[in-house]
Amino acid sequence: MTVFSLRLSIAVLILASVVRAEEKAAELPPPLTHYMGRKIAQTMHFTGAPWLVRESREREEECTTLLQELKCKPDMKVCDMGSGNGFYTLPIAEQVGEKGRVYAVEIQQEMLDMLAQRAGVKGLKNIEGILGTPVDPKLPAGALDLILCVDVYHEFDRPEPMLAAMHKSLKPDGVVALVEFREEDPKVPIKPEHKMSKKQILKEWEANGFKLVREFDGLPWQHVMWFQPVPKQK
Numbered sequence: 412m413t414v415f416s417l418r419l420s421i422a423v424l425i426l427a428s429v430v431r432a433e434e435k436a437a438e439l440p441p442p443l444t445h446y447m448g449r450k451i452a453q454t455m456h457f458t459g460a461p462w463l464v465r466e467s468r469e470r471e472e473e474c475t476t477l478l479q480e481l482k483c484k485p486d487m488k489v490c491d492m493g494s495g496n497g498f499y500t501l502p503i504a505e506q507v508g509e510k511g512r513v514y515a516v517e518i519q520q521e522m523l524d525m526l527a528q529r530a531g532v533k534g535l536k537n538i539e540g541i542l543g544t545p546v547d548p549k550l551p552a553g554a555l556d557l558i559l560c561v562d563v564y565h566e567f568d569r570p571e572p573m574l575a576a577m578h579k580s581l582k583p584d585g586v587v588a589l590v591e592f593r594e595e596d597p598k599v600p601i602k603p604e605h606k607m608s609k610k611q612i613l614k615e616w617e618a619n620g621f622k623l624v625r626e627f628d629g630l631p632w633q634h635v636m637w638f639q640p641v642p643k644q645k
């Protein structure tokens with residue numbers, strides 16, 4: 412092979428992979444800036460991950476209370492949607508035990524890498540990291556008892572396909588636990604687009620085939636609302 416033909420082959424290979432990447436991007440619907448009257452928040456960048464495991468988080472958010480309210484039991488199949496570096500994934504993995512499973516879904520590989528490192532230190536082997544896309548969390552169908560969404564739903568820039576995918580991945584009696592900073596409370600020190608009101612949450616989730624089945628109002632900063640999928644009409 413001459414130097415020229417080698418260069419040509421490399422150029423063709425590079426061009427082919429660029430085209431494939433563009434085609435892949437084109438398959439996704441364009442990101443939204445607003446949904447049902449709400450401004451969608453920017454994705455929290457992985458360099459902000461230390462904030463998720465800050466020492467003051469327990470005091471500010473009463474995370475232990477949330478974990479108790481989630482009532483995770485041995486053998487359960489749980490998804491930690493938008494897991495970040497695994498602040499909730501790790502204790503839930505301990506609660507569901509060796510025969511249970513936690514699917515940690517992220518769109519940033521760096522977050523999954525930090526989570527894997529933290530899980531390794533604790534010797535946890537029942538966590539499966541999944542690199543999803545903004546429209547597809549790549550979860551198994553009809554398999555999950557619980558999907559936990561802590562401070563992530565307001566970042567979905569294509570909420571409808573994500574809600575449809577979560578709907579499909581739950582067992583018939585499975586639930587989503589949605590945790591969002593309270594927009595109704597001006598004392599919650601979080602940027603407005605990272606907060607949601609109950610009214611807005613209900614508007615968006617009911618329109619996408621979920622019904623509210625339980626609420627917990629005992630956290631200092633956040634709403635906790637459990638949603639069950641309404642079976643699809645045949």
Ligand SMILES: C[S@@+](CC[C@H](N)C(=O)[O-])C[C@H]1O[C@@H](n2cnc3c(N)ncnc32)[C@H](O)[C@@H]1O
Pocket residue numbers: 454455463492493494495496497498499516517518519522543544545546548560561562563566567568573
């Ligand atoms: C504010 S962090 C919360 C992390 C974690 N839930 C916690 O409470 O520690 C939100 C995370 O959701 C992820 N995220 C945003 N959109 C997502 C999507 N469509 N699918 C999966 N993860 C997503 C972001 O990459 C980010 O790591």
